Structure formats: C-alpha cells, structure tokens
Amino acid sequence: MGTDRAETGTDRGAGTEADPGTGTGTPAGTAAPTTAVDLVAPVLREHAAAHDERATFPRESVAALRRHGLMGLLVPSEYGGTGAGLAAFVEVAQGLSGHCLSTGQIWAMHCFQVDAIVRHGTPALKAALLPRIAAGEVYIGSVTSERGRRADLFSADAPLDAGSGGDRLTLERDAPVVTGGDHADGYLITMRASPTARPHEVSLVYADRTDLQIETAGEWDALGMRATESIGMKLKGTVPAHNVVGVPGRFADVARQSMVPLSHLGWSACWLGAARGALRDLLRWQAASGGGRGRDGGPSELSSERIGRVRISLELVSAYLTRVREEVERARSGGSGMDGPRGQIQLNTLKIAAADLTFEAVDRMVQIAGLRTGYLKNSELALERHFRDLRSASLNHANDALTVGVGALSMLDRGVTLI
Template sequence: MTNAAAPATAAEALARIGALREALSGSGDAADRAAEFPHQGIDALKNAGLLSAAAPAAYGGAGLTAAELTELAMRIGGHCGSTGMIWVMHQIQLVCLAMGAESRPVIADYLRTAATEQHLIASVTSEAGIGGNLRTSRAALVQVGEDHLLEKHATTVSYGEQADSLLVTARRDQQAASDEQVLVLVLAKQARLRRTGPWNTLGMRGTCSAPQHLQAVVPSGQVLAEPFSVIAANIMVPLSHLLWAAVWAGIATDAFRRAVRFSQAKAARAGGTFAPDPRLGRMHATLTMLRSEVRGFAADFARNAQADAFPRDLTMQSNALKLSASEETVRVAAQALEVCGMAGYSEEGGFSIARHLRDLYSGRVMISNDKINAVNTELLLNGEDLLDRA
C-alpha cells in the first residue's frame, strides 16, 4: 500500500485515527499477548501518513504543534498503549532532528526522507552503568578517518529492531566528560544491534524495549551540532513527559469508558433497582483535571517552542506532569477494574481493564518517579520555588 501524504491539519489527523480504530485496537491485543511489535497498528499509522505528524511542513511533515500532537496521542493511547507509546517516542525523535536540521544538511535530507517514506525512528539514551541518568554517557564517539565509531550497551531500546534509524546519545569524544554529550543519527543499515536480554514485562509489551548492544560507524554529518544538554532540556525531556502523559491519559480514559458501559449494561439488567456507582463520578473528576493539566502544559510548551524560549521552570513543570499522570491514571484504571469486577479482571472481553492497568504501571518506572522527585527537590532547595511566579 502507498503511504498517504501527511495530514494538512490536526483535524484531518484525528479523522484518520478515527478510521483506524479497529486496526489499532486489534493490534494492541495481539502484541500484548505475545510481547511482539504491533505491526498492524504501526503500519496503519504509516499508511495514513501519521508517522510524520511532528516533522515540519518544510520537510514534508504535518508540522503539528505539541498541543495537537497531545490530542492525537490521547486518541491513539485509548486504542493501544504500546502503539501510542511507540508513536509518541518516534514523534519526539522527529522534533529533535528538526532542531538540528538547519545546521546539518545531512540531517535535513534525512528528515525529508523520513517524512516521505514514513520512517520509524527509535531512541537510544539508556546505558548500562549510568543508573538511568540520560544526561550521562559512558559510550563515546571514536574518530576513524572521516567517520565516527560508536559502541553502546543500552539497557532498553524501544522498538530498536523495527526502526529505520536511531538517535543515540554518546560523549562527544573519548576525552569528553560524561555529561558532554551529543546526539547521533544512526541509520538501520549502519547499525549492528544484538539483543542482550529478554523482553517479557508486565505491560507495554508491544514496545519491544529489550536491552541491546549497538555498534555503528557514521559520518560526522550525522552528529547533531547542538549539545545534547540543550536538546534534552528544551525538547526531549519536556516533550517526552507531555506526550507520555497524553498516552497514559488516553489509556485511563478508555478504562473509564469501559466502566461506564459496564455500569450501563448492569443498570439495564437490574431495571429500577440499580444504584449508580459513585466511583464513576470520582474517575470522571480525576480524568477531567488530568486531561486539563496535560492540555495546559501542551499549550505552554507550544508557546515556548514557537518563541524559541525555554524557561528554567519548564523542567519542573514537565516533571510534575509526569509524576501526576503516572500516578493518577493508575488510580483511575484501578477504580475501573473494581467497577467492572471479574469482567474487568479478565484478559478478554469488552470490559477488560487488565491491559490498561498493566500498561499504566509502566509510567512509574519510565524514568523512576523517585528520581524525578529527587531532581525537583534539589531544584527547590536551590531556590526554584515556582508556585507563585507571576
């Protein structure tokens, strides 16, 4: 099938996702059972031209804003958590590439190719021995003639084996400090990946985030000019927390809707003796506040990106959103499970909440909440009290 052109508007993108409901939902069930990549769902998004949603229009993408990407992420996440997470992680890589495209013709050319051919781009920021700190690397670029040799032992590489390219963090050279990092574009044909461990997890099983040993030789033009510290602070971290939160909100919203449908079916059977379950109201209130929080930060991020201004408090805001979303969505799904009872506890059927709850628990360990709280605490102790900032 020929890939469609990128959607011209966010409304068109949402309409395309609506048409893919069955493919996305069905792909999620199959991927979850076998911990396999959701080919059906990702192929459907690719054929609909939706993998290039975040790529700027100048490079052939839809050029959607963070706020618009957020709405798409919630919608996709409501159909399949793994597919939604893969889609948002890919979009984050597109935005990172776009940040470096103006100063690197090779990056600009690849961004056009990725948009036209609907390439899937993975991220390799994890590494053995760094304790989950993406702002630190042990791996370093090694100059070999005109090219660079890169070798990295990554603890998790989501959908790396299915990706067309990877964005990899490493020290600028062998003499660089651990936090003097760059971001390197590695094409799949340049990479040698070797899986070094299993992928058999509680949830988000379709992301296929097994540990990998990476070896690659790349030309210097594929090293982004901007320091990774700038890319991480301004783009990767806040956008990751925003779009992850959107996917989690989408999953929790679907769990809530299943609980509502279960209660409606129960009421129809009971006739006039049915007592409404107040947990539905509590879930709705929680989701209303959370979705508002997600959309509020999305609007803030989009405004900052348009003005090319990234205030220091962006880190704390995005961290707070990640913490809130990863915890509140689990509570919503747990309440939905209690409302649906055994029908929710089942792995099958239209009222099952099992995959929702398992997928949502991943949020607490996708960058540990304890580590994020520690970062925010350190910022607060250094005078970053932002609650009453005008």
C-alpha cells in the same frame, strides 16, 4: 521471542498507499491528524490483545501509522510532513493510546526523536532524513540507556570517535533497553562526545539502520507495556559527522529544549488516553449491561460516586496537561526552553500526576467492573491490560526521583509561582 522477531522484522518501511507490505508508493498523509487516528483505530484495537499476549511489536498498527502519515506529524510541510504543533501531538497520542497504549507510546517516542532533529539537526541531516520520515519510511528508536551505567540521561561512557579524517564518526553502543529497537529504521543515540570527553559531554547522533551492525539481546517479558518489545541491543558502525544533532557535547541543551518537554507531554497524553479509553468502554458496558444500577433502575449512588472519582482524576490530568503544553508552546515561541526551576517543576509535576492519577483511575475502574468483567484477562473489557500497562507509568523515569527534583527545585522558587 526470537522467532517472533524474525517473522516480524520485515515491517520496516511498510505501510504505503501503493503497497502496504513493500514500503513503495506515497503515504496517505493528507488526512487531518484526528481523521488519521480514526482510520488506524480499528487496526490498533484488533491487534492489541494478541501482541500483549505474545509480547511482540505491533507491526500491523505501526504499518497503519506509516500508511496514514502519522509518523511525519511533526515534520515541517517543506519536507513533506504534516507540520503539526504540540496540540495535535498531544491529541493524537491520546487517541492512539485509547486503543493500544503500547502503540501510542511507540509513536510518541518516535515523535520525541523527530522533534529533536527538526529543531536541532544539521541542514544536511534534515534534508536527507525528514522527507523519508514524512513518507512513512523511517521509524526512529531512542538509545539512551547504557549497560553498566545508572539511569542518567545526561551522561554516557561509550565515545564517538572521529578517527583521522573527521568526516565519519565511529560508534559502538551496548543498550539494555530500546523500545521497539529491533523494528526501527534508524536510531538517535547518546554518546560521549569523543574518547577524551568527560562523561557529561554527551553528543546525540542519528544512525541509519543500514550504517550499523546490530545484535539483539534478551527478551521483553514484562508485566505491562508488553507490545513495546523493549529489548537489549548492541550497535556498531560509522555515520556521517553531520548526523550529530545539536552542538557536539551539548546534548543537554537538546534534551532540555526538545526531548524532555515532549517526553513528559507525550507520556502523559498516552497514559491519559489509555485511561480515558478505558472509562469510555466501561461506561458503554454499564449502559448496555445494566451494571451499576440501583433498586429504582437508575444509577446507584455508590456507582456514581466511584465513576465520579475516576472522572475527576482524568479531568485534573487533562487540565494540567493542557496548561503545561501551553507553557511549552509559549517558551518555544519566545525562543527559550523550560529549563528554569519553574518550568522543570511543571514538567516533572505533569509526569508524576499523570502517572499516579491515571493508574489510580484504572484501579478504580477494575473495582467498579468487578471480578469477572474488570479483573479477568478474557473479559470483554481490557481493564486488566490497562491496569498492567499503567502500572509502568510511575516507573518510566521513576516518580520518586522526579519528586526529589521537584522538592530541590522548589527551594529555588521560594515565591511559589504556580502554573
């Protein structure tokens, strides 16, 4: 792991049209998002298995995303980005994840951070950072975990310190898990707002990699999602005070209006995209190999029933994802968030349903394909990898905790206003 990181740590800023390896030139950001997905898909498919095997960051795939303008999908056009909305975000997340779920999730999590900066960043931060993101120069890692603290997005122990001047903020953070952290060009970090602030008075601050001293710790040897290379990191440095995103101490507002809705939409889209891609490959394999045939040469009833159940699961996830995305868009257009009981129930339900149903679908696909084609690592299908990757979905912000939240929030919506 340590050797792999040393060898691949030069991919930051890579992926421009003039020189894909140096980070100079102009990104090819003129392609429509769906066209860009088609352009990068062969790269993702080529490298997915190798990075899964080695548990290393998919540097070639992320370089392709940089090169074709996808890192700036949510950056407004005035800063050089695509200026796309949530429909394009969900569609691209699905498209990428159909070829490599780790790459799709790395990209989606980057977009969560970008949206927070676009909607809540200071004018100075947006002017300095957003054009760099649009140019493919900056991949942002998310630092919300904290060693020694239970998983709680809305609290932090390590404080920001303004010192005597106030124009620079000092931070020191020990995070046990940072997705793609060793390859990020910058980080959005949750910190206690000040040394005297309470644990739930949390600020979100952007730190450029060049402003930090960084140590990595541990290895990422997981069952699935191996190419996310989600290692531990210690970050220490100073940043400009205008790098605080949102009102100091009010990170909860930023999270509820931006990061939480996008994370549930993005994760669900990624999981759906992976399961959808797996079904597409399975159906093509059956057509080419004659698998699932009955005695009369047509599809057997058993095979059709199994495929039908998989398809129903994916249709349900897709439909609910679309409706929740529309609800988020409606809330944003009205200047509000999804922080009421009904909105929170919908977001949590989306995440729970997508995690459960997509994993269930891939589990069924393994059964359909059988031992040799569905279960073996060296199969021509990647069902074994999809199975391991999607097993993580219910653990990523644990489903059981979210289900408890749905139950508690339901007591505040006794009229049961369904979506």
